[in-house]
Amino acid sequence: MNEKLKINFWRLAILVVGVGAWEWLTGIKAVSKIPGLYFIDPFFISRPSKIVERFFYLNSDKVRLTLWQMLLSTVESTFIGFFVGVSTGFVAGLVLGRNDRLARIFEPYIIAFNSLPRIALVPLVTMIFGFGLLAKVVLAWMIVFFIVFFNTFQGARSVDPDLIHSARFLGAREGQIMRTVIIPSALAWTFASLTPSISFALIGVVIGEFIGGESGGGIGYLIISSLGTLNSADMMVSLIVLAITGIVMALGIKQVEMRLLRWRPEYQPKG
Amino acid sequence: MSRLRIQIGDLSKTFREGGREVPAVSRVSLDILDKEFVALVGPSGCGKSTILNMIGGLIAPSDGQVLIDGSAVRDVPRQVGYVFQKDTVFPWRTVTRNIALGLEYRGVAGPEQERRVAEAIRLAGLSGFEEAFPATLSGGMRQRVALMRTLIVEPEILLMDEPFGALDTHTKLGLHAELLALWEAKHQTVVFVTHDLSEAITLADRIVVLTRRPGKIKLIHEVKLPRPRDVIKLRETDEYAQEYSQIWRVLGEEFAPPEGGSAPLPAPPPGLARAKPALEQGGSADTGHAV
Structure with missing residues (x-):
């Protein structure tokens, strides 16, 4: 104490x-x-006093989009990208993890796509999906998808065969084995990738906003437009807000993860 | 005379290890009667688990066959329950939900499921741990969950692969007593694999001694200890010591170094220290059809 x-x-x-x-x-x-x-x-x-001053200014009605609206846009895109990325990554990981032939067919494409720095795709994604929410979500999705995919894939492959056997001896049919053994085993790995995923989703969104944030705003857009006006105070405001947002989101997801994985030895209450 | 339950005929298994063929089980034949408790003992790697896995339909024999109730085993047979040595309790399910698994798979739900699960938890002495996750339980408790999870669907045949192998002696003895009590009530046909001879004598009606790899049947021994057995007191009786030394004389050879040395490994039978050396009538206890 x-x-x-x-x-x-x-x-x-x-x-x-x-x-x-x-x-x-x-x-x-x-x-x-x-x-x-x-x-x-x-x-x-900049200076702390200046940053505080700008913080209030950016939240006033003197600006087109308030800081709050910008933040909301960033957080919204992050969560959408996160959820879409986690669900698609999970499904893809599960399917390829349980199907050797499919996994071997897709392997080179997955490796190639994953080796490509996601940031290099930003201009193309912006070109295709425009300067709005969709492009940001797509970027976040592309990053989160692979994190979750690889984790789930690993999880689906490393299901203990004796757990499957014991389910079979208890009378389980194939569908029941999938539902009660394989999916829960793989989910344990998926859940463990949630916390990094939310942080990476935020990275994807901010990068997307650097180029394509104009219409909906977003913290990334605020940063890049402050560069245009050489306004370091606004940049500092954005960075601080972004840091706090990142921490809050990561902690929130960590809570969810602990709740979902509460059966794991490492999450058991001590003593 | 009970009817035949499991017929093992000329069973062989050869594994492929890096292009080399390694025989694990060689021409094993054994008939197991209904309600019989049979223990397979032998040194580790002698293929006893392989035999069990072939009875359970987990691996296919290279040669020979296993018949259960007259039909050849292909997939996992419906009437068989299996308890693994390894912890196969589902870690993400609570004790209750683990024990309910078999009922869930068979579509037994609602109050019927609740009643049977509650009964199983009471029988296993797990009251108070209904909502606990396996990670919070001791090894012995987890194995009790695994046992009750298997027994709740009332298999007629129970295959057990060193189920208590990872537990300490005291926990093991407690579980022996529980298993015997449960078995006395339902009289399943049990095939129990172990390398622990005292465990085999305590539990089984018949003990099948296997040779070193590739496993062949060396001796089939009928345990003549009366039932119900008290797992603790049993070990202090002369009859137990006699059984032990008779089997050990045969089994011990299999624990000897493979070549050269003639001295068996130092594994003195517990309780034999008190036993009289006059145990020469041994051979007559064999049922005789050892390979």
């Missing part, structure tokens, strides 16, 4: 000192012959 308090104290101390130093060092003038030069130029890294 005491230890926990100490840890939290130091965490807070680092934050306060860091933000304080940032505010102070970007506020003082440098010793230089050129007048008006800052010790550290807030033009590039």
Whole structure:
């Protein structure tokens, strides 16, 4: 308990000192012959006070899309991409994992597609799906799909044959074996890939918004348009909001994962 | 005289290991009667599990056949239950839902399922653990779940592959007593594979001793201990010690080093320390049709 308090104290101390130093060092003038030069130029890294100010400005009705609306758009696309990616990845992993011939047929295509850096596809996806929600969702899907696919594939392959045998001795038919043995075994692997998947879905969406976010906005769009206006404060606002969103989503999914996998030894309550 | 339940005729199995043919079981013939408790013992790797898997239809024989109730085994036979050595309790299902599996597969649902599962949980002494996941249970409890899960669908034939092999001695003895009690009630036909001779003597009516790989039948021994048996007290009796030494004299040779050395491995039969050395009438206990 005491230890926990100490840890939290130091965490807070680092934050306060860091933000304080940032505010102070970007506020003082440098010793230089050129007048008006800052010790550290807030033009590039902005200042905490400026960031707070912009945060409220971006949430006011003075802008076309508020920060809140932008965030909502990003989160919405992330979740849609995540769910579509998880479900399609799961189905594909299960089907190929239980069918050796199909797996061998598709293997080179899957490897080729997976080796391709997803970011290289952004322009093409934007060209096909336009500057809206769909392109972002497709990007998130393409990343999540493969994470979930490979996990589920592995899971479907490594089903313990003795579990299948014991089900058969208990009178299970093929469909029942699928439902009560293979799917639950594979799902354990699928669930374990949910937490990384949500983070990667967010990456896909933000990349998509860099290029194609215009109509619906989105945090990625805010970042890239701040680059256009050389506005580091807005960028910082976006980054902080994005970091918090990422943490909240990952923690939320982690909770879901723990709930779904509560039968696993590592999730058993200790003591 | 009970009727024939399982007929094993000239059964052989050869495995292919990297282009090489490795014989695992060689020309085993054995008739098992209805309601009989038969134990297969032998050194590890002697093919006893392979025989069990062929009876259960998990692997196909290379030669010979297994008949259950007169018809050849191809797929997993309906009237057979199987308890594995390995933990095959489904980790994602609670105790209740594991035990209910067989009923679920057979379409027994609702209050009928609940009643039978509750009864099985009570019989297995798992009350209070109904909603527990297997990860929270001890090895012995998990194996009890596996046993009850098999017994709840009331198989007429029970195949057991070293079901208590991974458990400590005390847990094992407790489970022996439970298994015998359950068996006394229903009298399934049991084929029990083990490398533990005391376990075989405690449980079985007949003990089939197999040779080292490739497994052949070396001895078929009728255990003449009265039933019901008390698994603890049994071990202190002279009759038990006699049975043990008779079988061990034959089985021990199979544990000896394959070539050269003549000394059997140091595996003194428990309880034999007290036994009198005058156990010379041994051979007569054999049923005689050893291969």
